[in-house]
Every structure is written in C-alpha cells, then in structure tokens.
Amino acid sequence: MSELHKFLFDGLPVRGVIVRLTDAWTEILARRASNHHTGPYAPPVAELLGEMTAAATLMQANIKFNGALTLQIFGDGPVKVAVAEVQPNLGVRATASLLGDIPSGARLPELVNVTNKGRCAISLHPKERLPGQQPYQGVVPLHGDHREKLDKLSDVLQHYMLQSEQLDTTLVLAADDQVAAGLLIQRLPVKGEANLEGAAATGDAPGRAVHNEDEIGLNEDYNRIAILASSLTRDELLTLDVETILRRLFWEEKLLRFEPQAGADGPRFACTCSRERVAGMIRGLGVEEAEGILAERGNIEVGCDFCGRQYRFDAVDAARIFTAPGDQPPASPLVQ
Numbered sequence: 001m002s003e004l005h006k007f008l009f010d011g012l013p014v015r016g017v018i019v020r021l022t023d024a025w026t027e028i029l030a031r032r033a034s035n036h037h038t039g040p041y042a043p044p045v046a047e048l049l050g051e052m053t054a055a056a057t058l059m060q061a062n063i064k065f066n067g068a069l070t071l072q073i074f075g076d077g078p079v080k081v082a083v084a085e086v087q088p089n090l091g092v093r094a095t096a097s098l099l100g101d102i103p104s105g106a107r108l109p110e111l112v113n114v115t116n117k118g119r120c121a122i123s124l125h126p127k128e129r130l131p132g133q134q135p136y137q138g139v140v141p142l143h144g145d146h147r148e149k150l151d152k153l154s155d156v157l158q159h160y161m162l163q164s165e166q167l168d169t170t171l172v173l174a175a176d177d178q179v180a181a182g183l184l185i186q187r188l189p190v191k192g193e194a195n196l197e198g199a200a201a202t203g204d205a206p207g208r209a210v211h212n213e214d215e216i217g218l219n220e221d222y223n224r225i226a227i228l229a230s231s232l233t234r235d236e237l238l239t240l241d242v243e244t245i246l247r248r249l250f251w252e253e254k255l256l257r258f259e260p261q262a263g264a265d266g267p268r269f270a271c272t273c274s275r276e277r278v279a280g281m282i283r284g285l286g287v288e289e290a291e292g293i294l295a296e297r298g299n300i301e302v303g304c305d306f307c308g309r310q311y312r313f314d315a316v317d318a319a320r321i322f323t324a325p326g327d328q329p330p331a332s333p334l335v336q
C-alpha cells in the first residue's frame with residue numbers, strides 16, 4: 001500500500017517527508033501498458049516518471065496549499081513532455097509523451113536534455129482562484145550554474161529549492177517498475193513567505209528572505225541530517241520499508257512523527273479528467289475543426305493520457321457543445 005510519512009527533528013529547524021508509492025505507481029504503469037497506441041514505458045522513462053511522481057508527492061505534502069501541484073519536464077530529447085500532478089488529498093497521476101527511441105540505460109541528459117535546452121517547471125493551481133490571480137509557476141533549466149548537465153532529477157529540484165525558495169533541501173529519489181519512492185529533508189524557513197506556499201498565496205515568485213539566504217549551508221543541524229539522508233542508496237529506498245529506513249538513517253536523532261497517510265488518506269492513483277473538460281477542449285478547437293473530424297470519422301474520440309479513458313462525442317453531442325457555450329468549465333491543459 002502506498003504511504004507517506006511526515007516528521008520533524010525535535011528542537012531543530014529541520015523537517016522531513018518520506019513517500020513510498022507502490023499500488024499508486026503500478027496503477028499508473030499498468031494503465032500506460034494497456035494503451036495499445038503507446039504500449040508500456042521503456043524502463044528509463046518509467047524511472048524518470050516514477051521519480052517525478054514521488055518528488056511531486058513530497059512537494060505537495062510539504063506545503064499547505066489547496067490546489068494541484070504539477071511537476072513538468074519539457075525535454076529536448078526523446079521524452080518531449082513528462083508530467084506528474086498531485087492533488088492536496090494526495091491523488092496522483094502522471095504521463096509522458098515520447099518521440100523516437102529510448103536508448104537503454106538512458107539517464108536524465110539523454111532523455112530530456114540532449115542539447116541542454118530541457119526545462120523543469122513546478123506549478124501550483126489554486127482550487128479557488130481570486131480574480132486576476134495567476135497560477136504560480138517556477139521554471140528551472142536542467143543544468144547547473146556553469147551549464148553543466150545535471151544527471152539526476154533530485155539535483156534539478158534541489159537546485160530549484162535553493163534558487164527560488166532559499167531553502168536548503170536534500171532529496172533522494174528512486175523508481176523502478178514496482179516502487180516510486182523519495183525522501184525530502186528541508187531546513188525550516190526563517191520567514192514563512194520565502195517558500196512555495198507563500199508564492200501560492202500571492203501568485204508571485206517566492207520572496208527572498210534575507211535571513212534564509214544568510215543561513216544557506218550554515219545550519220549545522222541541517223547539514224548533519226542532510227549528510228545522513230544523502231547516504232540513503234537507491235536500492236535501500238526501493239526495497240526497505242519506511243520504518244527501517246528512518247531507523248537506519250536517523251537512529252541518533254529524535255524524530256517527532258505525524259500520523260502516517262496511507263490507504264484512503266494516502267497517496268493513490270486518481271485522474272481528474274471528465275467528459276465536461278473534454279467537451280471544453282473540443283469547444284476550444286472551434287466548430288469548423290470539430291465538424292471536419294466528424295465528417296471524416298463519424299465521431300470525435302479523445303483519450304485521456306493519464307488514465308486511458310476514452311471519451312466519444314457523436315454529431316449530436318458535438319452540436320450540443322457548440323450551442324451551449326459557457327455551460328462547461330474550460331478545458332484542462334493537461335487533457336491532451
């Protein structure tokens with residue numbers, strides 16, 4: 001069963017989250033494998049998407065925010081777009097669109113950063129948006145400060161957290177065809193506004209709290225715990241249960257544990273697609289385009305990339321879409 005555990009280091013300005021996606025992750029893989037247009041993900045793509053899904057779940061769990069958190073990679077290699085999206089209730093979904101062959105054993109640079117133009121975006125979509133409020137989005141390249149290609153997703157995200165949140169963060173991520181898991185350790189912000197949560201509230205880029213900048217890399221407690229966390233190997237993260245991992249890494253620290261989130265309250269596969277959203281997307285195509293498809297094929301079929309569900313609209317359905325504007329919500333950009 002998929003599970004998420006949050007904890008604090010007693011008396012220290014450090015917090016942690018560990019996630020282990022099992023059924024939630026294999027459901028995402030199984031749905032892709034059953035799509036006869038695409039077939040299953042090649043192992044390197046599954047590994048990347050699994051790490052993204054684990055990372056997005058950690059980041060969603062780490063903020064108080066009522067809306068979806070989306071982690072996207074826009075690649076310049078065979079993986080064009082990879083998306084992992086996590087709702088505040090920990091419903092997760094993920095998908096990737098590919099073009100061309102995936103070299104076996106490909107790592108981040110070969111998958112999404114061949115010419116060093118790949119980008120990673122983190123977006124927060126508030127459920128109840130205030131008038132004029134835009135979703136927050138932060139974008140980082142897939143290279144370091146000296147344009148060196150980063151090898152791991154965790155390096156990209158740690159860089160993001162440091163750059164835009166001014167917070168020391170350690171991430172360990174791993175995924176295979178059974179498990180997608182991650183550990184996040186973060187120094188607590190000195191000021192609340194200098195983090196993703198504050199950004200979501202204002203719609204602005206995260207603020208730069210001077211105190212946080214001063215503290216980067218200097219907090220001894222954080223540094224000690226970060227070194228312990230970094231010693232966690234991919235193999236350990238994939239094969240050991242959460243209790244064993246926390247005991248092995250932090251047996252000398254005093255952890256304050258929150259109630260674990262598992263089962264109905266834990267991370268699980270959930271798609272937010274709906275017939276109304278697809279109808280909105282068809283309306284966005286315009287009446288001429290829709291009628292063209294209808295003339296050619298008899299109906300309009302749209303498949304959800306996340307869950308594989310097929311939506312079919314015949315001529316009568318389509319006519320209804322175009323005669324009742326405004327009845328349906330706008331299309332989600334995530335339904336392809």
Ligand SMILES: [Zn+2]
Pocket residue numbers: 271272273274304305306307308309
């Ligand atoms: Zn769906």
